[in-house]
Amino acid sequence: MMQAQIRFERIWAMPNKHTFSIKPIAQLIQQEKTPGIWLDPFPFEYQTDALVSLNNHETNSIDGVLFDPPYSPRQLKEAYDSKGQSWDGTNSIWSQWQQEIARVIKPGCKCIKFGWNTGVIADGFEITRILLVSHGSHHNDTIVTVQKKMNTSSLEKSVIQRNINHWYKYKTNCSICKEKTECRRVIGIIKQPKYYCRRCYKDAIRTCSTHRRLAKQLLFMAPSNTPHLG
Numbered sequence: 001m002m003q004a005q006i007r008f009e010r011i012w013a014m015p016n017k018h019t020f021s022i023k024p025i026a027q028l029i030q031q032e033k034t035p036g037i038w039l040d041p042f043p044f045e046y047q048t049d050a051l052v053s054l055n056n057h058e059t060n061s062i063d064g065v066l067f068d069p070p071y072s073p074r075q076l077k078e079a080y081d082s083k084g085q086s087w088d089g090t091n092s093i094w095s096q097w098q099q100e101i102a103r104v105i106k107p108g109c110k111c112i113k114f115g116w117n118t119g120v121i122a123d124g125f126e127i128t129r130i131l132l133v134s135h136g137s138h139h140n141d142t143i144v145t146v147q148k149k150m151n152t153s154s155l156e157k158s159v160i161q162r163n164i165n166h167w168y169k170y171k172t173n174c175s176i177c178k179e180k181t182e183c184r185r186v187i188g189i190i191k192q193p194k195y196y197c198r199r200c201y202k203d204a205i206r207t208c209s210t211h212r213r214l215a216k217q218l219l220f221m222a223p224s225n226t227p228h229l230g
Contacts, residue, residue, distance in 0.1 A: 007129040015135040015142075019068050019114055025144060028131050029066070032112060032146050036063025039104070041097065042070075051093075054100035062104045067121070068114040069097060071140075098122055107151040118145050125149050168198060176200040 011024040020026055039062050041050035050069065070076035076093070101111055102122035110128075111121050118130060129146035167184040174183055174197040183195035196204060 006127055008132075009130070010132040010134060012134045012136065015139050019142065020066070022133060022142070024131060024133055025114075025142070028129075028144060028146070029112060032110060032129070034064060034110065036109075038062070038064040038066065040066045040068070041101075042068050050097055051100060054097070054104060057104045059103050060106045063106060063109050065101050065105055065111045066114075067097070067101060067111055069094065071115050102149070105149045107149050109149055111147045111149070113145045113147060115143055116140055118143055120145075121147050121149075170195055174200050176203075 009024075013022050013024050016022050020029060039053070039057065041053045070079050098121045102125065105111055111125070113121060118127065120127060125147045127145050127147050129144075131144040133142040133144065135141065168182040170183045170185055171180070172183050172195050173180050175194040177197060177200055179197060181197045183197050184201060185193045185195055186201075
């Protein structure tokens with residue numbers, strides 16, 4: 001998968017429970033926030049369940065999200081306890097939030113994520129900027145990532161490139177041109193594998209309707225689901 005160039009910065013700032021008031025973070029939000037409807041599912045103080053808030057929005061309806069959840073299970077429990085509510089203790093809640101955020105954000109728009117890691121929101125998002133805010137002493141750094149939801153065509157190209165790079169994983173002699181290079185393994189009707197380099201497989205696609213049909217079908221399939229490939 002091709003990764004866009006990432007802008008990386010590290011800045012020191014005093015810690016503050018009001019994340020958006022930390023000076024370098026406030027500056028980043030001002031720089032990255034685009035016009036339109038932005039959603040903050042975790043306003044301070046805690047008001048309502050973030051999933052409920054996110055579920056109230058249509059798919060591809062939001063221009064941006066400020067994703068500043070509790071960073072740890074302890075913080076999450078404290079947030080629920082402060083409202084007299086309970087949490088079942090499962091860490092899957094973070095994944096549920098991120099899946100909903102991925103759903104509501106419009107293609108081409110951003111999520112600004114805050115936490116202790118640089119994990120992406122979901123497949124189809126790419127990180128364009130990382131801000132590491134050091135607070136010194138025993139405090140954990142605050143890590144801010146700006147993530148863009150790719151449009152459909154960009155996502156398709158990334159999936160295709162990822163799968164193609166995975167297919168050509170055999171360093172061996174091509175069965176056609178005999179050159180030793182990166183090859184893909186193809187098992188035909190008689191179950192005898194052949195190894196194709198990139199050039200020879202392109203020729204096979206042009207000259208063989210069976211190869212051409214299979215190549216078209218497999219572009220968007222995960223390599224593990226392609227039985228004719230090694």
